[in-house]
Amino acid sequence: MLTRRGVNWTALDLPSSTHGAQPNTFLADDARDVVEIANAEGPVVLVGHSYGGAVITEAADQIPELERLIYVAALVPTLGRSVSETILEVDVTTRLDEAIERDGDFLRLNPLLATAALYQDCPEETAARAVASLSTQTIASFRSPRTAFDVEVPSYYVRCSLDQAIDPLLQELMATRCYESTVLESGHSPMLSLPAALCDLLLSTG
Numbered sequence: 001m002l003t004r005r006g007v008n009w010t011a012l013d014l015p016s017s018t019h020g021a022q023p024n025t026f027l028a029d030d031a032r033d034v035v036e037i038a039n040a041e042g043p044v045v046l047v048g049h050s051y052g053g054a055v056i057t058e059a060a061d062q063i064p065e066l067e068r069l070i071y072v073a074a075l076v077p078t079l080g081r082s083v084s085e086t087i088l089e090v091d092v093t094t095r096l097d098e099a100i101e102r103d104g105d106f107l108r109l110n111p112l113l114a115t116a117a118l119y120q121d122c123p124e125e126t127a128a129r130a131v132a133s134l135s136t137q138t139i140a141s142f143r144s145p146r147t148a149f150d151v152e153v154p155s156y157y158v159r160c161s162l163d164q165a166i167d168p169l170l171q172e173l174m175a176t177r178c179y180e181s182t183v184l185e186s187g188h189s190p191m192l193s194l195p196a197a198l199c200d201l202l203l204s205t206g
Contacts, residue, residue, distance in 0.1 A: 001199035010037055014055065016141035023105035027083070027144035031058035038063045047202060048074045050166060050188065051137070053174070054083050060151045068153050069178075070205055072198070073160040073188050076174045077146040084142045090173060095120075096165035096188075106136035117165050121187040130192060156205045157181040158198070163188045180205075 002009045014030040015021060034055055038044045043065045048056035053074025060066055077086045099113035109117070111131050119127035157175035161168055165188040175181035182201060184190050190198040 016138045030055045034059040035062045061148045069155040072158045090170040092167040122193045
């Protein structure tokens with residue numbers, strides 16, 4: 001959708017969640033990759049989804065030409081807090097909690113439960129492809145505290161009202177940490193379930 005509208009974009013495979021990731025891969029390692037690519041591209045908008053919200057928050061103060069931050073059903077840790085701590089700020093249990101399994105130094109999702117957590121409103125074939133592409137995530141990245149200070153750029157939050165992974169109540173709290181917020185009637189992955197509507201929202205923030 002972004003390409004069709006003439007927008008240059010890059011999607012990163014974060015080091016903490018790529019196949020073959022090392023156990024001691026932290027939030028800072030993910031942010032470092034974002035900073036490297038963002039600073040090579042010129043003026044940029046950072047979009048973070050889910051855990052990616054913590055990554056763009058950590059990276060933001062290292063990108064001089066950052067124009068704005070956009071969070072989509074994302075986690076926005078406060079300074080000194082980790083993703084694991086941020087999730088606990090609202091006491092709710094989600095389908096994602098039911099799907100997460102620990103495998104040594106990594107977290108993985110039970111493929112039989114992942115669709116209900118992440119893709120329940122996606123077309124069946126789309127959900128199946130997405131589940132097949134899931135990888136593990138290092139526990140270290142979830143437990144890494146945010147070290148970056150806030151930046152003086154506009155920030156926007158897209159709350160997904162049908163989300164079964166990041167509870168809407170937690171998203172409401174996360175949205176208070178941004179300048180503006182809006183609601184999309186979707187599950188956790190609107191880039192797959194409502195790509196045109198999400199694209200409209202991303203572009204409308206500018």
